[in-house]
Structures are given as structure tokens and as C-alpha cells.
Amino acid sequence: MGEQKDKLQGKKGPLILLSFNLFIIMVGIGLVIPILPFYVELFDANAQIMGLLVAVFSFMQFLFAPIWGRLSDKIGRKPLITLGLVGFAVAEFIFAFANGLWMLFLSRILAGTFGSALMPTAMAYVSDVTSPEKRGQGMGILGASMGLGIVVGPGIGGWLAEFDLTYPFLFAGVAATIAAIVSFLILPESYPKEDRVSGDEMEETVGQFKQMKIALSSPVGFLLILVFIMSFGLANFQAIFGYYTMERYSYDPGEVGLIILITGIIGTIVQGGIVGKLIARFGEERVVTGSLLLSAVGFVIMTLAPSFVWVLITTSIFFVGNSTLRPSINSLISKLAGNRQGMVMGLNNSFLSLGNVAGPILAGTLFEWNIHIPYLFGGFIMIVGLIATNAWIRKKRVNQELSEG
Template identity: 45%
Template structure:
């Protein structure tokens, strides 16, 4: 499929997927509370989704290497749509958990398959641009989705779930009729008896460092997201409305950088330089957040962090798809798995650190960013035997 046609379609697909996903974000806690969920149960309800993604993303990525990208994407989007409708009609807490588990299981097919699709249709030098475009679509979806959910929640708490299910159903039809398969039959892998072994084959060699690096990046981001609302209120009296504006500013800045600059930067300097730059800027952002004392400083400092964090994932994805010795789907699935693991571990640890001292999540984020930087330098040393730039 022609890259110029494929990437805009993929952008639209991931934007719609994330709009649907984002719609339920501001509503889910109140909907669960309405059905009797305690704060601890709500935490498990949020975590079980990431847990399912951690377990099953590599599986779906590997399946897409065998049967093609489009069928797996359709499964993931259909599962997301079904889970939203199940949420909407849930009358008991266990039904919410069932819907959330189903969503995590099936929708874990979406991100690794989309990244593998990008790897299929882009040249190595344009890989970073393609991954950045997907990152921009995800970021914009998370900006518009929660806003839509908040507006329609005034009608009823179930309405946003019906809307999210409908948006996902429309996305399913969009993929079915407009997206062409990117992996021709002759390039597909043949299933072997060692499926479990092949799933983790991507973790062998120097590339394993990149997966660990992505875990650290995801872990530190999740810890910030879980605690920043409390921190901003404690330091600057920032309420929920202004906090929404701050995250919107951060999201827009990140989407612009991912969609417009990542490709140019990786093409000119290479993915390795962009990853290191992103880690340095993220660390600076964590440090600056400690100085927050107003809405303006919170918006500026969080945006600085977001710009650094936002360029890392597309660059890591591009580099892994260039270096992997297994199928692109297996590699990107494993990357999504490590990303999910970071989102599972980040919030509880970030919350525990915050309860000890409110600045600790951001001090630890700075330290983790520094460790990730050192990890990448270690990866570069291990890759020095090759002639390819890192």
C-alpha cells in the first residue's frame, strides 16, 4: 500500500480509536462508584485493563505476523466497541470488570498491529515519521475524547459509553472498507510449535535494552499522571477545570511535535539522538515540576516534560522495528507489553511515594529518566559492532 495513502488512513483510525477510548476516562470512576465500587476496586478496575494488555499484546502482534494486520486490527476494534456497549448496560460491578477484561484482551491487538503496519509501509529512514504520526493521533484522541465524554455525561453516565461504542463501530467499518492489508502472504510467518519461545525471541540481544527503557519511560509517566492532580492542587490550588486545560495544552504540544517534528529529527539525527534528547528533556521537566507555584508554571513545566516524553516512544518503536530479528508484529507487541507493565506499576508506586513526600514521584521520575539515559548509552556500546547508526 502506498505510504502517502496509508499513513493518513492509519492516523484517522487511531484517532477514532483513542477518541472512543478517551470518552470514558472522565466518566468511568463515577459510573463504577454508582455501581458500588470502592476506591480500591476502582484501582483494580483501571489496572486490570493494562494487565490484560501486558499479557496479550505480544500474542496479537505475533498473530498479525501470521494472518496479516487488517484482520487483527478489526478484531481489536470490534472488541473495544463491544466492551463499551457492555459497559453502558452494566448494572452490577462484576459486569464492569468483565467488560474491562474483555476490552483489555481484545483491544491489546490495536497498538502493536498499528505500529507493525507502519513498519510494513515505511522505509527505514521514514520509520520515525510514521511512528510519530501514530503518536500524534493517539495524543489528539486523548484530548478530544475526554471532552466529549464530559459533555455527554450530563445526560446520563451511560451515554458516553454508548457514544464510545458507536465511534468504535464506525472505526471498524472505516478499517473494513478503506484500509488495505500491508503484509502480503509471502511475507507472513508460519506458525511453529514454539510459539511462546518465538514471542520472547525479540527480547534477545542488545535490543532487549530498548524494551526495558520503554518500561522506565512508561513507568515514570504513569506515576506522574496518577499524582499530578494532587500535587498541582497542593502547590498552586489548581482545580479540576484548570487541570484539564493544562493536560490539553500538554497533549496539543505533544501531538504537534510527534506529528511534525519526530520524523524530521529522526531522519536528520537518527532515532538514538532523539531518544537521548527526549530523556534529557523529560528529566528537566520532572525537575521543573517541583517548582510549580501557579497555573502558568504548571502548564509550562508539564508541557516541557510532555515534549520530551512524547518523542521517545515513536523513536524507540522505529528503532526496534529496524533492528528486530522476528516479525514486526511480535516486536511491537512485546513493546506494547512493556509499555503496559509500566502503566501497571507506575500509579501504585507513584502514589506510595507521594504519600511519603509530595515531591518524591517527580524526583524519582528524574532519576528513572537518568537511568534510562544510561541504559541507552549501554545499548549503544553493545551495538558498536554493527555499521548501522543508533
């Protein structure tokens, strides 16, 4: 390990700054949620166009996250964190000043492209500056900042939009610019030159699906499948939650927003203050299996909730399970990634983004058949993930015993 890494071990400053950066990105993503339907109407667009604007963001993340991750293994973490924030800021300003649909699409393409530079690089940064024992806690803090950003974003967006629909995007652009400047001036580089992957050692650039196919046969392959299951489940849950509660309970946006706020805060507390302790006591593998079971239970009992209080309780159960699952999987992945933290975390983000694309599409289709099916199917997927995880753990232990024997 390089001298710079040793100096950063145990220091909280860089982790706090990274958490702030991810918080800003997720606020920028979250504040779009309540505004986008109204904003696209200014351009005489419909719900289909709005769906494409949402999808293109996740798709660009899917394409570019591994590229940024590999590049961070070559040139370091700090340049890409700063670049990601600058690019995201530019995208938000373009959206605010757009005078045509093409500018909205350009903005979302840039936001997805440059926003995807930050997440895998930040995760690799945490892997650089934390010991294996503290890595779960570090990932939990990052996850908490992301969860808090998603919770706070819609609230900020809705409030600012009361003054002007462009204000939320201007706010996100200014905040990302400030974060980029602070990162450039203050954030230390975590990945010393002597540890970096040289150009001739870098994997050749291949198609994204081919990279994912190769990754699936690697030691982290199964965990990347779990990342997809996790993000698919969360996107599946969130995509139709508003429609579900409106049709079944006749909730208005204020009631839906209150549920999202409360459950988001609960998830943030779990990721920031509890996940690290759970991993330290039980280990990542047990926490992952428990989280999958809890998420499945939350999916199913949501369809049985008879009142607002029970909707809040059942939704919270799902969010606690999902909030515990993300950092636990990330911690396991980082331990298997070796000196390819950036590349592997980039692939991690690609599987995450693919789930974010597939989840809403399938949820919307299933919702047209029956409003309960998306949640029941989500619970089924989580149970499949639980069974597969238990099989993976058993196989891993057998292999370890054979190698030790």
C-alpha cells in the same frame, strides 16, 4: 518485499486510516478518566474498585498484545485491526449497559484484550508500508493520533456525561464500530501471504514473562526496557498530577483539564510534525537520548513551579520529551525486528502496559510519603535510562566496528 507492499509504499491513505483507528481507541480510553469515579458510585463501589478497573485494562494489554502481534505475522494485519475494533466496541457497549460490577470488570477485560490487538498490529502495518528512512515519521503520526485521542477523550467524556453517564461509552462503542466497518471495507492488507510466518515457524506459546525474558536477551531487548521506562514515567506523571496540583496549588478539575489539554496538544504537534524531521536530521539514537534528558528535566522542575504559568511550562517540557521519545524508540525497534514486526511490536506493547500498571501503583505509594517524591523519582529513572542508553549506543558502535573490521 511483496508486490502489495511496493504498491502501498508512500501512500498516505492507509496511514491516515490507521491513525483514525488508534485515535478512536485512545478516545475510548481517555473519556473514562473524568467519568469513572462517578460511574462506579452507581454500583456502590469505592476508589479501590476503581483502581482495579484501571489496572485490569492495562494488565490484559500486557498479556495479550504479544499474542496478537505474533498472530498478525501469521494471518496478516487487517483481520486483527478489524477484530480489535469490534471487540473494543462490544466492551464499551457492555460498560454502558452494565447493571452490576461484574459487567464493569468484564467490559474492562474485553477492552484491554481487544484494544491490545490494534496498537502493535498498527505499528507493524506502518513498518510494512514505510521505508526505513520514513519509518520515524510514520511512527510519529501514529503517536500523534494516540496523543490527540487521549487529550480529546476526557473532554468528550466530560461533556457527554452532563447529559447521561452512559453516553460517553455509547459514543466510543459507535465510533469503534464505524472504524471497524471502514477498515474492513477500505483498508488494504499490508503483509502479503508469501512474506508471512508459517505455523511451524511461529514461536511456541510460552508464558508472558518467559517471552519477555527471551526478548530481553535479543537485539531489541534494551529498547524494550526503554519502552518500560518511558511508559512508567508517563504513567507516574499522569497518575498523581491531579492530586499533586490539588494539594499544592488547590487547582480545580477545570484548571487541571486545561493544563492536560494544552500540553496534550503540544505533544501531538511534536509527534505529528517534528519527530520525523528530528530523526531524519539527527538519527533515532540522538533523539532518544535528548528526549530522556528533557523528560528528566521536566520531572524535576515541576517540583519548583511557583504559579499556573510555570506549571504549564514545566509540564509541557516533560510532555515534549516523552512525546519525542515514544516514536523514536518504536522506529529503532522496527528496524531491528526484521520479519517479526508483529511479534516484536506486541512485546513492545506488553512492556508499555507493564509500565502503565507499575507507574501509578508506585506513584501513589510515594505520594503518601511526600508529594514531590514521585516526580523526583521519575526524573531519577529517566537519568538512569539516559546513562544506560549512552552505554548501549557505545557498545553497539564498538560491535559494528569489530564486525566491519
